Amino acid sequence: MTALIAFVVMMSLAGLSLLANRAAANGADAAARARLIERINDLLPQTQCGRCTFAGCRPYATALAEGSADINQCPPGGDNTAEALAKLLGRPPKSVDPQFGVMPPVPMIAWIDEPACIGCTKCIQACPVDAIVGAQRHMHTVIAADCTGCELCIPPCPVDCIEMRPATTSATEVLGASRPHVLSG
Amino acid sequence: MVRGSSARGGLRLEAHKERSTRDPIGMAAAPSTAVLPLDQHAGGAAVPIVAVGDTVAIGQPIAEPAADTSAWLHAPISGRIVAIEPRASVTRACAPALSIVIDNDGREMRHSSARAIEDFLSLEPRELREHIGRGGIVGLGGAAFPTLAKLERGAQASAPTLLINGAECEPYISCDAMLMRERPHDVVHGARILMHALQAQECVIALEDDAPRAADALRAAIAQTENGRIRVQVVPTIYPSGGERQLIASVFGREVPFDGLPPDIGILCHNVGTAAATARWVRDGEPLVSRIVTITGDGVARACNLEVRLGTPISQLIAECGGYTPRVERLLMGGTMMGMALSTDEVAVVKATNCIVAASALDLEPRRREMPCIRCGNCAEVCPAFLLPQQLHVYARATDLDGLERYGLMDCIECGCCDYVCPSQIPLVERFREAKPRLATHLLARDNARAARLRFEERTARLQRLEAEQRQRLEEKRRQARRKDA
Numbered sequence: 001m002t003a004l005i006a007f008v009v010m011m012s013l014a015g016l017s018l019l020a021n022r023a024a025a026n027g028a029d030a031a032a033r034a035r036l037i038e039r040i041n042d043l044l045p046q047t048q049c050g051r052c053t054f055a056g057c058r059p060y061a062t063a064l065a066e067g068s069a070d071i072n073q074c075p076p077g078g079d080n081t082a083e084a085l086a087k088l089l090g091r092p093p094k095s096v097d098p099q100f101g102v103m104p105p106v107p108m109i110a111w112i113d114e115p116a117c118i119g120c121t122k123c124i125q126a127c128p129v130d131a132i133v134g135a136q137r138h139m140h141t142v143i144a145a146d147c148t149g150c151e152l153c154i155p156p157c158p159v160d161c162i163e164m165r166p167a168t169t170s171a172t173e174v175l176g177a178s179r180p181h182v183l184s185g
Numbered sequence: 186m187v188r189g190s191s192a193r194g195g196l197r198l199e200a201h202k203e204r205s206t207r208d209p210i211g212m213a214a215a216p217s218t219a220v221l222p223l224d225q226h227a228g229g230a231a232v233p234i235v236a237v238g239d240t241v242a243i244g245q246p247i248a249e250p251a252a253d254t255s256a257w258l259h260a261p262i263s264g265r266i267v268a269i270e271p272r273a274s275v276t277r278a279c280a281p282a283l284s285i286v287i288d289n290d291g292r293e294m295r296h297s298s299a300r301a302i303e304d305f306l307s308l309e310p311r312e313l314r315e316h317i318g319r320g321g322i323v324g325l326g327g328a329a330f331p332t333l334a335k336l337e338r339g340a341q342a343s344a345p346t347l348l349i350n351g352a353e354c355e356p357y358i359s360c361d362a363m364l365m366r367e368r369p370h371d372v373v374h375g376a377r378i379l380m381h382a383l384q385a386q387e388c389v390i391a392l393e394d395d396a397p398r399a400a401d402a403l404r405a406a407i408a409q410t411e412n413g414r415i416r417v418q419v420v421p422t423i424y425p426s427g428g429e430r431q432l433i434a435s436v437f438g439r440e441v442p443f444d445g446l447p448p449d450i451g452i453l454c455h456n457v458g459t460a461a462a463t464a465r466w467v468r469d470g471e472p473l474v475s476r477i478v479t480i481t482g483d484g485v486a487r488a489c490n491l492e493v494r495l496g497t498p499i500s501q502l503i504a505e506c507g508g509y510t511p512r513v514e515r516l517l518m519g520g521t522m523m524g525m526a527l528s529t530d531e532v533a534v535v536k537a538t539n540c541i542v543a544a545s546a547l548d549l550e551p552r553r554r555e556m557p558c559i560r561c562g563n564c565a566e567v568c569p570a571f572l573l574p575q576q577l578h579v580y581a582r583a584t585d586l587d588g589l590e591r592y593g594l595m596d597c598i599e600c601g602c603c604d605y606v607c608p609s610q611i612p613l614v615e616r617f618r619e620a621k622p623r624l625a626t627h628l629l630a631r632d633n634a635r636a637a638r639l640r641f642e643e644r645t646a647r648l649q650r651l652e653a654e655q656r657q658r659l660e661e662k663r664r665q666a667r668r669k670d671a
Binding site: 044056128129130131146 | 633635636637640641643644
């Protein structure tokens, strides 16, 4: 009888510690998963365009961490991003699946034909990165430097006055701006 | 070739300055047509304020600065504006750049509105800085950075030290040495103006030990001003000691942070030519419309320094120096270490043109077949920016952008020391120049992604907050309605 009681007590203690362990492991798992999502999100181009079929870059990162999405679903990131994701997640490399979209050869950004704009604010509401300014019944415009080229503003426009145009920033301009030191003897 | 001190890297190179410093500075003839690219300074291209058909006089403003970092441009000759159109330009490696073209009427009319300020101390420092900006003054060492923008940055430091850079960029170039030798008063007066504009407490004019006559001339000029706050310091001639960061290290023994600028450590550096141009503008009312250019190399009959109007075609300068010799192989703007090869001499002198080298085989190091890197480490020993070129080379070949960033590719000043000592003849700087725009684009994309992400997250938070507030208001209304009913 004593032995039985002792056995039951021991088993329940073991069960309790197992439960506690699992809870701790769950906490650690959650933290590790959050870190993984963060690292994946860092590799994504943050256009928030939704071409991957998810609602933005972070949701795609979450799906990747859970294993419910593939690494080749981000056209703006291109093959470089797919490769970086493959490396991080230990999956075989793949190039981007064209079914998710094909990017133009040069970076494009949205442009509003301002005289045609009726000031409906629909594009402003659609822009995920606050790159369009304007007000009700006043002309809207795209802040070129802040546009990620996601194209989400184009379908809501009732007068079709938004089009994609090549971005003007070239590598040489970038280099010029980021080169504070030149020999100046 | 002898290595410079291992603590600072660099190379002791043959100076090749004897030929061009034999004669005094000559005056080049005014060109019959002057071509002035609007992008001949760092920053935004200037915007024309004249139209085709207008008549202009020497020193008349013809283009205004486009942005904070940009500069005025003035007519170097009197005559008629015949075109504002793209012309082959040294600013774009001989590709066309939008330029103002002036036909010389030969009358040498001078624009009258410029004022000469005898007592610059009567001006407020801010006023003086703005005045310097209106003279179209840019850094004449080769980078053509607008002087006003640099002064504004420097004036934010409290009581900065002014460093006047008289250390020539590289072999062959002697325009700064000749300027200091023949016009030391301009340099010293310019230094005093810049000191007042910056409220600088002291000023060091630094030059290399291979220009003793220039040092003597400067000392005599300083003695005449009886200004105890300006001194001359001679530094060893070790290429590239004329680099801003390298010169600061050898004069003050301090290092400019890799991600900072000299004002961050309380120093502001200007070229001697810039100081002299400032003096001529403030004291004499003559804006930057000409500069001293060294014409040298075994490929030109007579080597010399000429004062040249901006916009003068290089072909005309070569003709004034007796034309090419049959040995000429390559035309360079700048020196033989960092100069840019020109595909034509039908391009015009700009504010940044310090030297033209018509090089023969004697002037150029023959380049043999490239061999694999043997990891000897010579390149790392001579690198004046303390980088590891052999590692950068590996990452550049593999297009490993993270590796290139980690090993500081963007801090490479492209001086060519690593190339010069490489026993495997690897064109390292060429590889780095190719890799830089790629890395810069990558870094920009990353910065943009970070900014976009931040805006996206803020926007999401804002929308949630607005929705919550709306819900609260609605609830409040309902509650009030219920209370009324009751």
